[in-house]
Amino acid sequence: MDISKMNRYTAPVNFASLPLLTTFLCGVGLLLLATFTMIQVTSTKYNRNLLKELFIAATSSVFLGFGSVFLLLWVGIYV
Amino acid sequence: MRLLFAIALLGAVFAEDAWKAANVDRTIDATSQIVKVSTLYSFENVGNGPQSKVLIALSKEESATLSFISAGIDGSKGKLKISEKPAEKDLAVYEVDLRTPVAKGAKVTIRINLRITQVLEPLPSKIQQSDSQFVVLHTSAYVPSLYETVTQKTTIRTTQGGKLLSATTVSPSKQETERVIYGPYVNIPAFETKPVKVHYENNSPFVIATIVERFIEVSHWGNIAVEEYIELVHKGAELDGPFSRIDYQMDRRGRRQPALQQFTTVLPAQAKDIYYRDEIGNISTSAVRIRADSVDVEIRPRFPLFGGWKTSYVIGYNLPSEEYLYSKGNQYALKTKLFDHVFNDIVVEKLRTKVLLPEHVKRVKVATPYAVDRRPEELKPTYLDTTGRLVLVLEKENIVPDHSQFFTVTYEFEFVDMLREPLLASAFFFSLFFVIIVYSRFDFTISSDPAKDAEERSQIILGNLAKSVDSKQSAYEDLIEASQQYKSTKNDADLQEAKKTFIAARNQENSTLTDKIATLKTDSGASAAEKASELLKYDKTVFDAVDNYLKAVEKSTTKTAGTEEQQFLNKVKDARNRADSVLASI
Numbered sequence: 001m002d003i004s005k006m007n008r009y010t011a012p013v014n015f016a017s018l019p020l021l022t023t024f025l026c027g028v029g030l031l032l033l034a035t036f037t038m039i040q041v042t043s044t045k046y047n048r049n050l051l052k053e054l055f056i057a058a059t060s061s062v063f064l065g066f067g068s069v070f071l072l073l074w075v076g077i078y079v
Numbered sequence: 080m081r082l083l084f085a086i087a088l089l090g091a092v093f094a095e096d097a098w099k100a101a102n103v104d105r106t107i108d109a110t111s112q113i114v115k116v117s118t119l120y121s122f123e124n125v126g127n128g129p130q131s132k133v134l135i136a137l138s139k140e141e142s143a144t145l146s147f148i149s150a151g152i153d154g155s156k157g158k159l160k161i162s163e164k165p166a167e168k169d170l171a172v173y174e175v176d177l178r179t180p181v182a183k184g185a186k187v188t189i190r191i192n193l194r195i196t197q198v199l200e201p202l203p204s205k206i207q208q209s210d211s212q213f214v215v216l217h218t219s220a221y222v223p224s225l226y227e228t229v230t231q232k233t234t235i236r237t238t239q240g241g242k243l244l245s246a247t248t249v250s251p252s253k254q255e256t257e258r259v260i261y262g263p264y265v266n267i268p269a270f271e272t273k274p275v276k277v278h279y280e281n282n283s284p285f286v287i288a289t290i291v292e293r294f295i296e297v298s299h300w301g302n303i304a305v306e307e308y309i310e311l312v313h314k315g316a317e318l319d320g321p322f323s324r325i326d327y328q329m330d331r332r333g334r335r336q337p338a339l340q341q342f343t344t345v346l347p348a349q350a351k352d353i354y355y356r357d358e359i360g361n362i363s364t365s366a367v368r369i370r371a372d373s374v375d376v377e378i379r380p381r382f383p384l385f386g387g388w389k390t391s392y393v394i395g396y397n398l399p400s401e402e403y404l405y406s407k408g409n410q411y412a413l414k415t416k417l418f419d420h421v422f423n424d425i426v427v428e429k430l431r432t433k434v435l436l437p438e439h440v441k442r443v444k445v446a447t448p449y450a451v452d453r454r455p456e457e458l459k460p461t462y463l464d465t466t467g468r469l470v471l472v473l474e475k476e477n478i479v480p481d482h483s484q485f486f487t488v489t490y491e492f493e494f495v496d497m498l499r500e501p502l503l504a505s506a507f508f509f510s511l512f513f514v515i516i517v518y519s520r521f522d523f524t525i526s527s528d529p530a531k532d533a534e535e536r537s538q539i540i541l542g543n544l545a546k547s548v549d550s551k552q553s554a555y556e557d558l559i560e561a562s563q564q565y566k567s568t569k570n571d572a573d574l575q576e577a578k579k580t581f582i583a584a585r586n587q588e589n590s591t592l593t594d595k596i597a598t599l600k601t602d603s604g605a606s607a608a609e610k611a612s613e614l615l616k617y618d619k620t621v622f623d624a625v626d627n628y629l630k631a632v633e634k635s636t637t638k639t640a641g642t643e644e645q646q647f648l649n650k651v652k653d654a655r656n657r658a659d660s661v662l663a664s665i
Contacts, residue, residue, distance in 0.1 A: 003414060011299070012494075012497060013300065058509060060508070062505045064504070065508055068504050
């Protein structure tokens, strides 16, 4: 394809919004991580709930995953 | 006979020159380490018809070290196509495509620019620190030509203010302060040469980059990272004897010493996060100046580069992708410099440009402004990669600043692949969580502790008992609320319905309580179960009072609670307290 017919490429995430996104996503992720830890510490072998733990783990890891990628971008590691 | 005639005719065609050089004006700029030859040819078509191709000759020595050649019609900006042809009688031949045919008898003026590297020979080849550098230029007084030349002139520009030691005389020729002029010569036949030697002072540092490795890393998150690794060697007259820092600082020639003291690298205007370092680390003797249309980095290496000395460094910066990356659908195109400015009049022996594209790109195509050697592609695994990024490797030897031109890399990339990196990070975190979830389900106790187990179990059962009590109490609350409702609506059916729901809920909770008390009995023994069974009975008095309460409600005419109702409410509260004390005692 001819380059003159193409548009300038703009990044999906604006660099200016990276700090906010990182703080928000990592913050929520860490809060969920704290919840997860609390459940792990307090529950005994008779009242474990696998589904609940998996759900919290999955949500937390999605938030932390996106958050850490934005953190990398923020600090200048352009992945 | 006929064959002979044909051969004779063919011979005649070859014998006759199709062009005649009416005038040739050549300027050889030998002030820096690059010999810049600019020749203005005025060709006259003396062939039998219109022609669109003309041949240019270069001496063997020139063509061996030729770095860059360009041709254009004098006065117009467009570039003409040049292709190399087989050599003839010790002359390298280049064919210039004029695009528009030139009629018989007409003239065309074209300008040829040559950049010839590493031909100036330092003489003496070793100098002291306080000496100046002298070099010898070998060339021909006559411009190499495949055609007869009517008039021609050659001007050799030597260093401004520098000494001119000697120059071969080919009459008419004259030596001036900053130039040597050969010619004009009249009616020089084709292939005629006249070797000349010019020995003059040239203090510009003959610094050559033996390698320039340029990395261009494309990130679709909006950044293009450029990094250059450069090795510099001073290939002029070698420094003989000691080097004195004091003599160097006090040298009255200042910048005109034949040593590289500092230079300016011009980066694109959008360049940011610039770094400049070598093996030891950051070199602080550098400065960044932001200009209107560029960013200038003033670089001063750790030591001045004298003849024979070398250094290496790394310079890097980031560029926003919107300036250099184009897209349409899943088609992407990167348009950036194949080679960028290092310093004026640099000669690069080997340029290696590496383009790191994102993972999972397809159908990569490269379009370069001049021929380059495309090496096999490499894979470079880096942050958040699975298979590694595709690295295009382009190589070219003998580069001069004129090669600083744009090239284009087009490729296909699916936008969904952008999500791969965050999802990979998420998968990593999830695996950590998962390990903990699995680990916490293993029992690592060496000896079992039945008392502790029973304690844990009864805790859970107690929790459940408390929950049942709570819902029993809330059933009472619901009933009271329904009664209040009744006072305003006076709907008997609703009240009966509420009563029915209440009784059902209470019975339900009582039966669950019975079940749980049974489990408690097996777990924690009869005494605990005995106490717990109190939870079935504690609200008996309240339950018995329900009917009376409802009757009182039906009779009541006021919105506020009567004494009987108030008593019932108190009873409910008492029951709650009693249940709590029972739970606490277990």
